[in-house]
Amino acid sequence: MRRLALILLGSLCSASVAAANFDFQFVDAESTFAQRGWMDSSSLFQRNFRAAGVLLGAAIASDQTITVEVRADANTAHFGGGLNFGLDRGLQQGLHVLEPGALTRVLGGVRTNTPDIVVTVNAAFSEQWYWPDTQPETRGGVVPQGKTDLISIVMHELVHGLGVSARRSFDTATLGQYYDNVRIPYDLLTRFAGNGLPSENGVYNQLEFFGPETVMTNGGPLKLTYVSPGNREFSQNFSHIGDCSDALPYRTTLMNGCSVPVDGSRLKLTPYDLGLIADMGYPVRSVFFADSGVLSTAVRLEGVMYGARLQRVDTQGYEFDLVNTSLSNRAESEASFDSSSGTLTMNNLTINDSPQRYNVVMKLVPNVSNLRFTLHSATLLP
Numbered sequence: 001m002r003r004l005a006l007i008l009l010g011s012l013c014s015a016s017v018a019a020a021n022f023d024f025q026f027v028d029a030e031s032t033f034a035q036r037g038w039m040d041s042s043s044l045f046q047r048n049f050r051a052a053g054v055l056l057g058a059a060i061a062s063d064q065t066i067t068v069e070v071r072a073d074a075n076t077a078h079f080g081g082g083l084n085f086g087l088d089r090g091l092q093q094g095l096h097v098l099e100p101g102a103l104t105r106v107l108g109g110v111r112t113n114t115p116d117i118v119v120t121v122n123a124a125f126s127e128q129w130y131w132p133d134t135q136p137e138t139r140g141g142v143v144p145q146g147k148t149d150l151i152s153i154v155m156h157e158l159v160h161g162l163g164v165s166a167r168r169s170f171d172t173a174t175l176g177q178y179y180d181n182v183r184i185p186y187d188l189l190t191r192f193a194g195n196g197l198p199s200e201n202g203v204y205n206q207l208e209f210f211g212p213e214t215v216m217t218n219g220g221p222l223k224l225t226y227v228s229p230g231n232r233e234f235s236q237n238f239s240h241i242g243d244c245s246d247a248l249p250y251r252t253t254l255m256n257g258c259s260v261p262v263d264g265s266r267l268k269l270t271p272y273d274l275g276l277i278a279d280m281g282y283p284v285r286s287v288f289f290a291d292s293g294v295l296s297t298a299v300r301l302e303g304v305m306y307g308a309r310l311q312r313v314d315t316q317g318y319e320f321d322l323v324n325t326s327l328s329n330r331a332e333s334e335a336s337f338d339s340s341s342g343t344l345t346m347n348n349l350t351i352n353d354s355p356q357r358y359n360v361v362m363k364l365v366p367n368v369s370n371l372r373f374t375l376h377s378a379t380l381l382p
């Protein structure tokens with residue numbers, strides 16, 4: 001089925017660009033997978049993992065294969081995503097820096113410590129609350145109310161496995177301190193606002209991610225999750241984007257720190273998530289997400305859009321993503337793409353073809369009655 005999924009994706013993208021592959025090994029020492037038929041490679045469970053891997057892999061311009069162990073673990077609360085270390089970079093900025101294994105792999109380095117990523121699964125919880133897409137290769141099923149889309153969950157955990165996984169303490173007494181000597185690239189791009197310390201006069205200073213791609217997308221450093229002890233999202237601190245009290249766009253990102261959606265919506269890679277991945281050192285490219293699973297010249301945008309990235313990849317084809325749907329406003333707008341003329345039209349905005357490569361990040365100004373885009377930033381690529 002993997003082969004089929006890859007072929008399908010290839011036919012969706014008009015340009016052939018390398019995409020990272022995720023190879024999943026399912027490990028079931030406690031037999032909670034087997035009890036549910038999940039050790040069968042044709043099960044919806046495994047197909048959902050592979051579909052998530054295809055979606056995420058398509059964002060990474062690499063022909064490497066990232067290895068993932070999916071481990072049955074009744075001690076995990078829900079799902080967990082973690083990483084094994086890769087290349088030891090030695091001292092950077094006076095700190096001992098290790099690469100996530102997946103990054104080493106993608107960059108073509110030697111890996112001896114496998115798998116690159118470990119996803120732990122509480123099978124009983126997953127069965128009760130997470131809905132495996134019935135058409136995972138196209139994300140074509142209808143997410144039932146009260147359940148969370150499994151592909152969203154798997155993609156989220158895989159991004160933790162890529163390295164969105166802070167090594168800072170969020171316990172009150174040691175807030176913001178590193179709990180050991182090891183840093184990963186993500187850590188090097190985080191800092192506390194204000195005077196740079198976790199708190200100032202007893203008030204928490206926001207931890208921010210200041211990688212350049214992310215800053216370009218967001219218009220400034222990106223706020224990372226911090227909630228107080230006792231909050232149900234406490235375990236999300238520092239390794240997620242924003243928090244539940246934030247306005248859009250934070251809470252629609254794949255890596256948001258709020259509760260997972262149970263309203264029928266899905267999480268997708270947004271430009272904010274892609275910014276984190278790119279800033280950690282992964283070669284990221286824009287991805288076309290087809291909600292319906294069918295690539296056509298019309299792309300349906302649901303709700304208020306906050307971020308979009310358009311990237312011309314060669315003279316033959318275009319890829320772009322239009323992501324980040326509002327959970328509350330279901331008003332719809334449409335964008336159309338004319339592949340013969342190379343023109344993307346969104347409401348009043350038209351970007352015409354150009355002989356040069358370019359990379360445009362746009363931000364939509366939310367306006368309930370009249371959706372419109374503003375050009376947020378544009379960079380000409382060499």
Ligand SMILES: [Zn+2]
Nearest residue numbers: 156160239240
């Ligand atoms: Zn998470």
